[in-house]
Amino acid sequence: MMQITFKINGESITQEVKPALLLIDLIRDHLKLKGTKPGCLEGECGACSVIVDGEAINSCMYLAINVNGKEVITIEGLGDHENPLDNVQEKMVEHGGVQCGFCTPGMVMTTKAYSDKCKKKGITPTREEVKKSLEGNLCRCTGYAKIIDAAEAVYEN
Amino acid sequence: MDFEVINTTTSDELLKAIAANQNSNFRIGAGFTDLINQLKKQNTEELTIINIAQLKDEAYTQIVEEADGLRIGTLATASDIVDNNFIRENYPVLHQAASKLACTQIRNVATLGGNICNVSPSGDMTASLIALKATCHIVDCNGGERAELLSDFIIGLKKTTLKKNEIIKNITIPMNDHHNIISGYEKVGSRKSMEIAIVSLGYHIQMNNDGTITDAGVSCGAVAPTIPFATSACDFLLGKDIQDLTEADKEEFANKVMEYASPISDVRASEWYRKEVLFNLSQTIFS
Numbered sequence: 001m002m003q004i005t006f007k008i009n010g011e012s013i014t015q016e017v018k019p020a021l022l023l024i025d026l027i028r029d030h031l032k033l034k035g036t037k038p039g040c041l042e043g044e045c046g047a048c049s050v051i052v053d054g055e056a057i058n059s060c061m062y063l064a065i066n067v068n069g070k071e072v073i074t075i076e077g078l079g080d081h082e083n084p085l086d087n088v089q090e091k092m093v094e095h096g097g098v099q100c101g102f103c104t105p106g107m108v109m110t111t112k113a114y115s116d117k118c119k120k121k122g123i124t125p126t127r128e129e130v131k132k133s134l135e136g137n138l139c140r141c142t143g144y145a146k147i148i149d150a151a152e153a154v155y156e157n
Numbered sequence: 158m159d160f161e162v163i164n165t166t167t168s169d170e171l172l173k174a175i176a177a178n179q180n181s182n183f184r185i186g187a188g189f190t191d192l193i194n195q196l197k198k199q200n201t202e203e204l205t206i207i208n209i210a211q212l213k214d215e216a217y218t219q220i221v222e223e224a225d226g227l228r229i230g231t232l233a234t235a236s237d238i239v240d241n242n243f244i245r246e247n248y249p250v251l252h253q254a255a256s257k258l259a260c261t262q263i264r265n266v267a268t269l270g271g272n273i274c275n276v277s278p279s280g281d282m283t284a285s286l287i288a289l290k291a292t293c294h295i296v297d298c299n300g301g302e303r304a305e306l307l308s309d310f311i312i313g314l315k316k317t318t319l320k321k322n323e324i325i326k327n328i329t330i331p332m333n334d335h336h337n338i339i340s341g342y343e344k345v346g347s348r349k350s351m352e353i354a355i356v357s358l359g360y361h362i363q364m365n366n367d368g369t370i371t372d373a374g375v376s377c378g379a380v381a382p383t384i385p386f387a388t389s390a391c392d393f394l395l396g397k398d399i400q401d402l403t404e405a406d407k408e409e410f411a412n413k414v415m416e417y418a419s420p421i422s423d424v425r426a427s428e429w430y431r432k433e434v435l436f437n438l439s440q441t442i443f444s
Contacts, residue, residue: 135350136260
């Protein structure tokens, strides 16, 4: 077992984990945060996307021990009592970007990481750039148009 | 999936871990985007992973501009390469290859060293670095160092000259002699994203102010067991004026690139299709 200390959704925690444990299993099975979805489990679908130190990553291909000293944000970390939904989530609702909802946490986390990066650089991405930012997230319901509309609307105002 | 992990945070710890495991079965893990999928398919009980994801040594992690070129640490991620302005301006072939690799989530963790050492004939960053005549800088666990051209480092399908006691520390790319360049990475697949190339073509051609070609690097991905550097196609271009290239010249160039193609038919494409695509790509880079 290896000891790791990291921040998850703002809270600092220390855990004993098996070296081969994947981040997705740490998040879902140990921490009981079930919003992060297991899809293909081989890095194709993006349903398990979470944010580590500001970057979206696939938690199914990331060793839990490698979040040691880092900050992890999952879909549960986006809202609080005063603002239950992040701006990205609100846009998904407004634009009807959710059908079955399985891909939604991954879509939201990828868009959150990308939009935070763009805001930091003062960039408003083009629709093509927004599409490219979501290239690692599959959706089998919506046909993508409404998800891309929602992701683009994040940059309004 | 179960295995032991040795965590390394300094170069010293890394080389000691490699030395201590010369008689056991180990793999090096950095981004893990290929490794996890490989490990899921095999028995990992007797396996040790030397984890370098948390290695802090700048020689392994940084992208540094030097007097005679660019040095890129083996742990630089594809995203680090995409975001680097010097690479975008001076080595478009590498910028494009990194940005066409998989997707954001994978680019954020997948490393340059991993792309090279996975030795896939369709490795995007590797193909672009072969066109750029990159050199691998390798260290061994006894403190020895050696340098080898990347195109010599890869010797066959899934085979490199890397010994069990060695690791790539960084790679260097020679500085451009001229700002006047034609450089890019063409990748053909069945979709734009999350795709492994059916055929790819990396090219980096330098011209002096008169338009005379002074240096050329061309590599072809996914058409041979290795990623060949198309020497005769490059030699054909040297000394020619870029503005005077005729259709016949472009066709001859494409034919010379084809000398390096010996593709197989597999689930992703047939041999015939790969050859057609490579020929057509080679002809169009000058238009």
